[in-house]
Every structure is written in C-alpha cells, then in structure tokens.
Amino acid sequence: MSIDEKEEKKDFIREIIDEDLKTNKFQGRIHTRFPPEPNGYLHIGHAKSINLNYGIAKQYGGKFNMRFDDTNPSKEEQEYVDSIVDDVRWIGGDFEDRLLYASDYFDKMYEWAVQLIKAGKAYVCDLSGDEIRDTRGTLTEPGKDSPYRNRSIEENLDLFERMRKGEFPNGSKTLRAKIDMAAPNVNLRDPIMYRILHESHHRQGDKWCVYPMYDWAHGLEDSIEGITHSICTLEFENHRPLYDWFIDQLGIYHPQQIEFARLNLTYTIVSKRKLLQLVQEKHVSGWDDPRMPTIVGFRRRGYTSESIKVFCDKIGISKKDSIIDVAMLEWSIREELNKTAQRANAVLNPVKVILTNYPEGQVEELQAVNNPEDESAGTRIVPFSREMYIEQEDFREVPPPKYFRLSPGKEVRLRYAYIIKCEKVIKDDKGNIIELHCTYDPTSKSGTPTANRKVKATIHWVSAPHAVSAEVRLYDRLFLKENPDETEEGKTFLDNINPNSLQVLTQCKLEPMLGAAKPGERFQFERMGYFCADIKDSKPGAPVFNRVVTLKDTWAKIEQKDIKR
Ligand code: ATP
Ligand code: MG
Numbered sequence: 001m002s003i004d005e006k007e008e009k010k011d012f013i014r015e016i017i018d019e020d021l022k023t024n025k026f027q028g029r030i031h032t033r034f035p036p037e038p039n040g041y042l043h044i045g046h047a048k049s050i051n052l053n054y055g056i057a058k059q060y061g062g063k064f065n066m067r068f069d070d071t072n073p074s075k076e077e078q079e080y081v082d083s084i085v086d087d088v089r090w091i092g093g094d095f096e097d098r099l100l101y102a103s104d105y106f107d108k109m110y111e112w113a114v115q116l117i118k119a120g121k122a123y124v125c126d127l128s129g130d131e132i133r134d135t136r137g138t139l140t141e142p143g144k145d146s147p148y149r150n151r152s153i154e155e156n157l158d159l160f161e162r163m164r165k166g167e168f169p170n171g172s173k174t175l176r177a178k179i180d181m182a183a184p185n186v187n188l189r190d191p192i193m194y195r196i197l198h199e200s201h202h203r204q205g206d207k208w209c210v211y212p213m214y215d216w217a218h219g220l221e222d223s224i225e226g227i228t229h230s231i232c233t234l235e236f237e238n239h240r241p242l243y244d245w246f247i248d249q250l251g252i253y254h255p256q257q258i259e260f261a262r263l264n265l266t267y268t269i270v271s272k273r274k275l276l277q278l279v280q281e282k283h284v285s286g287w288d289d290p291r292m293p294t295i296v297g298f299r300r301r302g303y304t305s306e307s308i309k310v311f312c313d314k315i316g317i318s319k320k321d322s323i324i325d326v327a328m329l330e331w332s333i334r335e336e337l338n339k340t341a342q343r344a345n346a347v348l349n350p351v352k353v354i355l356t357n358y359p360e361g362q363v364e365e366l367q368a369v370n371n372p373e374d375e376s377a378g379t380r381i382v383p384f385s386r387e388m389y390i391e392q393e394d395f396r397e398v399p400p401p402k403y404f405r406l407s408p409g410k411e412v413r414l415r416y417a418y419i420i421k422c423e424k425v426i427k428d429d430k431g432n433i434i435e436l437h438c439t440y441d442p443t444s445k446s447g448t449p450t451a452n453r454k455v456k457a458t459i460h461w462v463s464a465p466h467a468v469s470a471e472v473r474l475y476d477r478l479f480l481k482e483n484p485d486e487t488e489e490g491k492t493f494l495d496n497i498n499p500n501s502l503q504v505l506t507q508c509k510l511e512p513m514l515g516a517a518k519p520g521e522r523f524q525f526e527r528m529g530y531f532c533a534d535i536k537d538s539k540p541g542a543p544v545f546n547r548v549v550t551l552k553d554t555w556a557k558i559e560q561k562d563i564k565r
Contacts, residue, residue, distance in 0.1 A: 030062025040272035051312035066095035142182035302532025302548035350389035387464035404456035468515035
C-alpha cells in the first residue's frame, strides 16, 4: 500500500470513534488526553501520541487534556514538567486551560481505595516486593494466595489508614486488590494498588507517603476527567482487564482504553531511560543535543513542528509493532524546507581562489535567486570580487575520471558569475594547498549575451573580503546500527554509538546576508544541505549553524548534477 492510499484510509482508532458516535456511547462527546510521566524529556514517540490524541479531539470537535501522570515521586522533577508543557505546545497540542495533574486526585483515589477495602475487594499485605513477585506464579502456573489475603475489613481499614499516616517503613506493606491469584492474566493476580514511599512529591510535598501504582491510578484519572477514549501503547493491552475491573468495582464513569503500536525508528532510541543515560553519561551535550530524538533536540536541530506532524500523519497508526525508517522523518523536513528555505551560499571547507586578471578593489553586485521553488521569494545581491572561497572538494589537483569541477588547466563556472580557469596551485612548505591562482573569462558573465559558452560544472563560492566566518556543525545518525539495541553478548546500546555523529567545522565562510541570521532561522546552503542558526549559540555577527538534514543529493550525485547544468 502506498503512503497516499494509507492516508485516505481511516485508522482503526477513528473507526472505533465513528462507531461510538453512531451508537451514542459517550453522548456524542470526544475527549482524549496525553498523560506523560514527568521523568524525562519528550521524544518523537510522544509526538506521535500527542498528534494522535490532539488530532482526534480537533477533528471531532472534542477536547484534549494535558495531564501529568505524576504518581511516582522518586523519578519526577519540575524541570521535566516545564519542558513537557513547552514541548506539547510546540508540537501543537492545544490543551487550552486543561493542564492537569494526577497528583491532584490523590485524595479521591485514597477514598476510592477505602471504598474497595470496605467492599472486601482490597487488602493490606505484609509480603515484601520480592515475595509478592515470587508468589505471583507464571503464565502456566497459578499464583499463591497471600497469607494476609483474608484480613478483616476493619483490620485492613486500620492498617491502610496507618500506612497513610506514616507508621510503617518503605516496602513493609502494600495495599493489594483482591481479585484472583489463579487468573490466567497475571495482571489480575492481586495487583498492588499502593506502596509506601517516604518521599517528597514535586507538587504535594510531604503530604503523602503512600503512592498509587499506575494500573490503579490511570483509569481513575481518565474517569475523573471524563475521558472518552484512553489511548495508550500496546504494552498496556494486557492491563486493560484490570483498568476495567477497578472502574467497574467502583461503579464510576467508564472510559474506553484503546491500544496502538508505539513508534520505533531506525538508528534511534526512544526509551526515556536510555535517553537519560545518554545525557547523564555525557554521550551527548544534553537533552537538547541536536542528535537526540527528543522534541527539544529536533527543535534545536532545526526541525519544524509542521514537519513532525506531517511525518506522524504519513506513518499513520497501527495495532502491530513495526520500525519506521528514520529517512521518512528526514524526508518530511526536507520537503518542507525545499519549499520554504531561503537559499544561500556557504563554503564549509574553504580554499582561497585569487583571480589574477580581475581588477584589484573592484566589486560587482550579482543577482542570486532566493528560492527557485518560490518565485515570490525574489532575488538578492551577492558581492563578487578578486578573492573568493570555494569548497576544497570542488578542486582536485589530480582529478579522478569524470571529475568535472576545478583542476589545474581546467575550467568551471562560478554560479551567477564567470567561468574561471585554474592556472597555478600555491602550497606551503608542507605541501598543503593554500591558494589557487585562477583567471576569469570577462566575456562569460552569467546573464550576458556572450555568456553561452558551456563548461561541465558549476560551483558555489563566497567573496573573501565580504565573507562572514562561522561555525557549522554537521550531524550524522547517533547510532551505527539500524536497531541500536542489537548488540553482541556483554555489550550495550552505548557500544553502537556512532563516534562520528558530530563534526564541527570552525573555518566556514558564509555569504554576507547570513551574518544577520536570527537564531532558529533556516536556510538551504546551496549544494550542502539545510541549516538552522543554533538557538543557543548563534549570534548575529557570529553565526553558528546546525545541519538539519542533507540534500537528497550526495556528493557522488553532485557530479552528475554538475553535468546537467
Ligand atoms: P516510561 O517507560 O517512562 O513509562 P513512556 O515512553 O511510556 O516511558 P510516558 O511518559 O508514560 O512515557 O508516555 C506518555 C504517553 O506517550 C503514553 O500514553 C505513551 O503510551 C505514549 N508514548 C510513549 N512512547 C511512545 C512511542 N514510542 N510511540 C507512541 N507513543 C508513545
Ligand atoms: Mg509509560
């Protein structure tokens, strides 16, 4: 199935929603949510989830909540809360005034737990975490009943109250649902609802020392907020019976949980735990390192939220796990920037060219096209003079076969300008090329009647006295393997890190206009790729650029392109 056909087809979640609207299951309401745990920065997988949940709310005229699932105080921090809110807004998830926190429902959840105890559906258990795990049984064998399973309701109420008051140390007691230790679904074997944790919560401070477990809390949060479709990833499919059980036992409003496949991308890690490890062990410069698949990383790299949305829409959603080619994501930003990015000339690895027959001190103002895809972008002036920079790659002292760019005695066209011929190669005592002495053909100026003489290649250039010096950072994939988790015995995903994923070029020469680039502004550097002025380090007059993505053309193909020009 082609991408376009897929787009026309409704995804299975929207089909469920259409059906629910038909049967009036939720009285015509649609209400979704995005429920991150504030224990890390958001990544591209979360973007898919936001795009799905917000996209549904928007399409059906419903509502979308932003809710922090902040039920685990030990790993959660305000820094993450702030960054997540920022990222969700940037991705375009409009939650209006509904910025919500699961921790605000702790009182209600506690009341409901008491209600279950009173109904004989929950009990305080003194087994340790290990003992609970060991008595849980396996997929083929039933578990064993806890010796505390048949405590009286009064005793359970008393113990649970004292757990809350802080009378017991961490790990000494839990509150468990009383379901069935022989249930075929292990999630239903008396799951833990509360554990004791004497830790401060980022919003609740020291008010609580019992904290709810995900499975207990999540459905209650959805129910309180009146969520209609609680969309989560596939690993929760086996938890749905428990989600339903808690809500049914309490007799409260019942949202519908629906699972879809999480996004996996080639050459990319989308696990918060592993991303945290990359940051903490300084394999990258931070959460916003442009090589990170985090939203802040993509943003700093120069991706637009629109391109990420286009990507999410293209890949669609499914019920089966798969791995998406990261090239799809690169394609979506390239497509957008091809249409929108202003073209510019930048020489990343410069070598100086001196036009020995060009008058000293003369400057010509040449017209350059701003965007061939968008006529309304107009043209700009670029200065041309006696000294300029070209790419080292565009000169070969000993040209290989089919190399049509500059070499001794050979000609090349400087884009928008003249045909030049290499007359002499100047080297230092170590044999490094420091300058190329060339002559220009005054009759060959682009756009003039005598300019029709053809040469096989056209290259870009920057006038040396007018050039702006800059740092340019070239990024490559952070991992060498398509599946970074595929490792030999005893190795980890860290051993698959690409040691050449960042190349910093400090000698770059840019055309004058780029000196005024604003942080976050994006350009196509002709023949070199799409670049974005770094939002942290770039300053007008001292630009720093990140490569967002390469052009479709690799260097190998440029040779063919040159022939066509
Ligand atoms: P954790 O292991 O810390 O729970 P998580 O990636 O599940 O990590 P959450 O903060 O719980 O992180 O995720 C918030 C929401 O984003 C959840 O609804 C989750 O299903 C969804 N989500 C997370 N990762 C992906 C992914 N790779 N693709 C699609 N959705 C995802
Ligand atoms: Mg999760």
